[in-house]
Amino acid sequence: MPRSVADQSTAELGGRLSVLVRQKKDHVELDRLLRRLREARGEEQDEVLLSIYRLVFPHAFAEEAVLWPVMRRVLTDGQDLTLEVEQEHQEVNELVSQLDRLDRSDAQREPLLDRLTEVLREDVRDEEDELFPRLQEALTLRQLRWLGVMWEVLRRTAPTRAHPVVARRPPGNVVAAVPLTVIDRTRDLADYAARLSSSDTTTSALRSVSAALGRGAERIEHLPLMRQGEHPSTRVPSPAE
Ligand SMILES: [Fe+2]
Ligand SMILES: [Fe+2]
Structure with missing residues (x-):
């Protein structure tokens, strides 16, 4: 049974250049921001949401452009595995588009924020517990580092907003x-x-x-x-x- 990347050290994941280490780092930051979101109110809540968007959209865009195509190539069940996370990403894009159209005082806002938090957490768990351990089995450490560099370049130059x-x-x-x-x-x-x-x-x-x-x-x-x-x-x- 492959081990979750959450339970592995930086060295086991291929070092700081590895795509698995870079992913984990962003996921830890996302967890911190989601906790803050629950406590923040008013303008502060908007600021935290903005930080979440700036982290999540380039991160996911680079996954879809670089990582999932590799998973589909190297894993026999890559199609099904990646489709599930693409559907999660799609839901995040749609939820944020809905949130963007609402006033801060709108009654629909809280349930949308709850669902957004839930889907983002599900996405991290699916990646860290299922997809990435499978990718780790299929690739060498050198390939994981090469993919890490590719993913990072794209992440830094990707769109920063919801595009459903x-x-x-x-x-x-x-x-x-x-x-x-x-x-x-x-x-x-x-x-x-x-x-x-x-x-x-x-x-x-x-x-x-x-x-x-x-x-x-x-x-x-x-x-x-x-x-x-x-x-x-x-x-x-x-x-x-
Ligand atoms: Fe991710
Ligand atoms: Fe993701």
């Missing part, structure tokens, strides 16, 4: 990565500057820029090219469909 419409699989998600990363990271800068600005006019101008970019991202997501490779179970229908 874009494919969870290559080639769609890989094609979408460039325009969505540019848009998301520009929006992050605009939102950050808006929070720091002391002028109401500047703040509202920056918020308008961010909202316009958000609408642009939505249009890009619906392009057929960005949806190629999607499994039917994680596909969100277009308004035209």
Whole structure:
């Protein structure tokens, strides 16, 4: 029976460059943020949520673009294993899109936050207890380190926001990565500057820029090219469909 990566040391997982060690580090940080989310209220809760999004979306995008295709290649049951986590990622994207549309005082917010916490925890357990021990059996330590570098490069340059419409699989998600990363990271800068600005006019101008970019991202997501490779179970229908 393969051991969970949660119970293994850094050396056993292949050292600090290994994808398994890098994954575990992010999962520990996610656990810390999810605990804080339960206690935070008001503006502080929004800040914690934002930190969760900035951690989770590039992390998962890089998994879908680099790790799961390798799992499908090297494991006979790779299709089923990866589909389960892709469905979890899809649910996270949809939950966050719903949360983004709600006011802080909306009664639907708490149940959505509860479900978001639950799915994120399930995703970590599935990866650490099932997927990664199987990947560890199938690859050499050298391959785990090489995959770690690839995953890290992508994680640092991936989109930072929820994109429920874009494919969870290559080639769609890989094609979408460039325009969505540019848009998301520009929006992050605009939102950050808006929070720091002391002028109401500047703040509202920056918020308008961010909202316009958000609408642009939505249009890009619906392009057929960005949806190629999607499994039917994680596909969100277009308004035209
Ligand atoms: Fe992960
Ligand atoms: Fe994940």
